[in-house]
Amino acid sequence: MKYLVMECGTAYAIVLDDRGQFLRVANMGYEVGQTVTDVIPAGASHPGKRYMIRRMARLALSAVFTFLMIFGLYHYVFAAFGTVRIQINPDVLLSVNRLGYVLDVSGLNEDGRILAEGYGTFGKKLTDAACELTERAVSMGFLADGSTIGIAADSDDGGWRTETVTRLMIELQVYLTGRGMKDIGVLPAEDKPVDIPETKESTPASVLTAEEAAAAAARYFGLPEGTAAAKIEDKNDVYEIEFAADGMEYDCEVRKSDGAVLHAEIDRDD
Amino acid sequence: MNNDHDIAAKVYAAREDARAADDLVRQYLPFIRSETAKFIHRYPMEGHDDELSIAMFAFHEAVLSYSRLKGPFLRYAAVSIRHRLIDHYRSERRHTGVLSLDGETEDGTPLMNQVVAVKDESAELVLRTAARTEIREFAGQLAAFSIDLTEIAENCPRQKRTFEACGRALRYAKEHPALLDALVSTGKLPITQLAEGAGVERKTLERHRKYMVAVLLAYTNGFEIIRGHLNQVMPGKEARTE
Numbered sequence: 001m002k003y004l005v006m007e008c009g010t011a012y013a014i015v016l017d018d019r020g021q022f023l024r025v026a027n028m029g030y031e032v033g034q035t036v037t038d039v040i041p042a043g044a045s046h047p048g049k050r051y052m053i054r055r056m057a058r059l060a061l062s063a064v065f066t067f068l069m070i071f072g073l074y075h076y077v078f079a080a081f082g083t084v085r086i087q088i089n090p091d092v093l094l095s096v097n098r099l100g101y102v103l104d105v106s107g108l109n110e111d112g113r114i115l116a117e118g119y120g121t122f123g124k125k126l127t128d129a130a131c132e133l134t135e136r137a138v139s140m141g142f143l144a145d146g147s148t149i150g151i152a153a154d155s156d157d158g159g160w161r162t163e164t165v166t167r168l169m170i171e172l173q174v175y176l177t178g179r180g181m182k183d184i185g186v187l188p189a190e191d192k193p194v195d196i197p198e199t200k201e202s203t204p205a206s207v208l209t210a211e212e213a214a215a216a217a218a219r220y221f222g223l224p225e226g227t228a229a230a231k232i233e234d235k236n237d238v239y240e241i242e243f244a245a246d247g248m249e250y251d252c253e254v255r256k257s258d259g260a261v262l263h264a265e266i267d268r269d270d
Numbered sequence: 271m272n273n274d275h276d277i278a279a280k281v282y283a284a285r286e287d288a289r290a291a292d293d294l295v296r297q298y299l300p301f302i303r304s305e306t307a308k309f310i311h312r313y314p315m316e317g318h319d320d321e322l323s324i325a326m327f328a329f330h331e332a333v334l335s336y337s338r339l340k341g342p343f344l345r346y347a348a349v350s351i352r353h354r355l356i357d358h359y360r361s362e363r364r365h366t367g368v369l370s371l372d373g374e375t376e377d378g379t380p381l382m383n384q385v386v387a388v389k390d391e392s393a394e395l396v397l398r399t400a401a402r403t404e405i406r407e408f409a410g411q412l413a414a415f416s417i418d419l420t421e422i423a424e425n426c427p428r429q430k431r432t433f434e435a436c437g438r439a440l441r442y443a444k445e446h447p448a449l450l451d452a453l454v455s456t457g458k459l460p461i462t463q464l465a466e467g468a469g470v471e472r473k474t475l476e477r478h479r480k481y482m483v484a485v486l487l488a489y490t491n492g493f494e495i496i497r498g499h500l501n502q503v504m505p506g507k508e509a510r511t512e
Contacts, residue, residue: 004499006405007419009292011326014419020440020485020500021433022423024288026327029317033401035499040324040358042331055341 003039005030015039078103082155084164086130087189088137089147090115091222093266094129096164102129106248106266109222111142126164127171134172138181145181150189213239213254220261221250238262277343281336288420291333295326301344302329305351321355328354401495408493415457415487417480425480435470436478442468443486450490459483 003015006022013027015036026040080095080103090111095103102121107113115136121129137143149172153164165188172186208216214229223245231242237257243250252264284290295302306314306325314322332343332350340346409419427433443449443464452460459479465472475482488496 002499004401004405004496007409009289009295009330009420011292011295011323011330012288014423016496016499018499019433020437022419022426022481022484024420024423026324028320028323031398031402032405033398033403035401040327040354042327 001037003036005032005034005036008032012042013039077101080104082153082157082160082164084126084130084168085150085152085154085189086133086168087150087152088115088134089142090137090140092116092133094121094126096126100126102126105129105133107222108220108264108266111222113222115140115142127168130168130172131175134175135179138179143184145183148185148187150187152189207256208239208254208259210234210239213256213259214241216259217241217250217252217254217261218243220252220264221266223250278336278338281333281343285334285336288330288334288424291330294333295330298329298347299326301347302326302351305348306355309352309355321358324354324358325351397495404493404495408488408496411487412484415480415483417483419484422480422484425478427478427481432474432478435468435474436482439464439468439470439475439482440485440489444489450486453483453486454490459486 002018003023003025004017005013005015007014008027008030011027012024013030015023015025015030017023023039024042028036028040030036076098079097081098082096084094084096085108086092086094091108092105092112092115093108094105097103102124105116105119105121107116115133119133119136124132134143134149143149151165151168151172153161153168155161155164169186169188176182176184176186210232214232215225217229217239218225218227221243223243227243227245229241230244231240233240235253238253238255241252241254249267250264251267253262254260255262280294284294302325303314303322306319306322309325310319310321314325316322328351329347331354332347336343336346412418412422427436443453446463446467449460449463449467452458452463459475459482461472461475461479464470464482465475485500487493488500
């Protein structure tokens with residue numbers, strides 16, 4: 001096919017082919033009036049679809065990557081991996097993420113709430129938070145020489161539980177020794193962080209009534225005497241009891257036989 | 271980011287106009303050179319390297335086809351350039367084994383010297399000069415219809431069926447010289463007569479009005495070189511001469 005060059009721009013030329021079609025083609029150094037036999041027409045290699053498909057694929061990949069990042073971030077940073085209970089006299093429960101950072105601290109009794117009040121956990125490692133809470137307990141007069149600190153950890157990961165308790169005991173002991181408080185002992189509490197060591201009302205020989213279990217649970221949480229349970233469910237050997245007070249939601253399982261609290265959770269009441 | 275925004279604004283202003291797009295090509299020649307150099311691994315020379323011409327054309331096309339949905343303009347232009355150059359190399363590869371007249375024989379003699387019929391360069395130059403003068407005149411007459419050659423290229427029918435329909439209307443006009451005269455005297459394309467006479471949809475002709483005007487004009491005013499080139503669009507009959 002022959003093409004008559006009709007117009008020349010910097011990058012393009014307008015040519016007329018011998019079938020009568022005017023075409024915009026690449027200007028390969030043409031001159032007006034020249035006849036050429038081989039041209040590079042417009043549109044033949046437009047990246048359009050190919051480019052858009054690649055672009056869409058890249059976007060989809062970024063979306064998946066972003067999702068995984070967010071999911072991973074949530075999983076590792078914002079989701080609680082376990083809890084650590086520190087019993088000084090103030091009883092506090094710390095939620096910890098997979099990376100070992102404290103997400104939240106709450107008091108499990110009245111003193112614990114006083115100790116935890118106003119304490120910021122943002123960006124704090126568990127060991128730092130434990131040392132700082134101990135320091136606060138000393139300065140608030142909750143902890144003196146001769147006292148004992150109990151440590152318990154709870155998580156689905158048994159290895160994490162053991163390791164956390166051991167590490168915290170060592171760290172706290174070293175910290176207290178450094179502070180000149182060698183007589184304060186740090187001991188592991190029971191593996192379950194929410195066990196009540198003893199319940200005065202427990203009557204091994206008989207089974208607790210729902211009201212008695214609720215009263216035991218309220219005492220456990222340090223709630224005022226007579227706080228009414230929002231919900232009590234009888235589940236074979238245990239009562240599942242819920243309280244809602246001061247914008248918090250308290251859930252626990254109380255064993256019928258002795259009033260021991262087997263599991264407890266405290267959340268913000270949204 | 272702001273820079274991208276400025277470029278996009280310039281491109282949007284130029285994308286409806288091939289000449290404005292050409293101005294952008296000149297403005298962004300350093301960028302085009304750089305993209306070409308990335309591909310050929312050396313600095314491209316204007317007028318010597320086909321790759322640079324192809325890259326300039328790719329940039330030009332990128333301007334005309336750009337939309338903000340395609341991301342930052344320069345990245346889009348870079349992709350266009352790369353694709354064009356890749357296609358060019360693929361096409362060149364298909365032609366490997368074909369000897370170039372610019373090549374040499376084993377003993378270093380230019381192949382061109384072995385071609386018996388060497389083209390007559392002076393005759394070609396005369397013909398080219400005549401063609402240039404005629405095309406300039408043709409473009410001037412088209413301007414009286416407020417049409418330029420770039421617009422005709424954009425307005426030219428691409429689909430085979432449409433192209434054939436326009437061809438039928440053009441043949442009908444050639445067989446009825448009064449219609450060609452009407453175009454020249456009134457400055458308007460006699461669409462109704464062409465549509466009815468050639469049995470072509472009026473809408474088709476309206477859509478390709480600029481193209482129709484250009485070809486009919488070539489057949490009415492003695493543009494012999496252009497007419498001689500159009501040996502297929504109206505086959506079978508000699509073009510009208512004044």
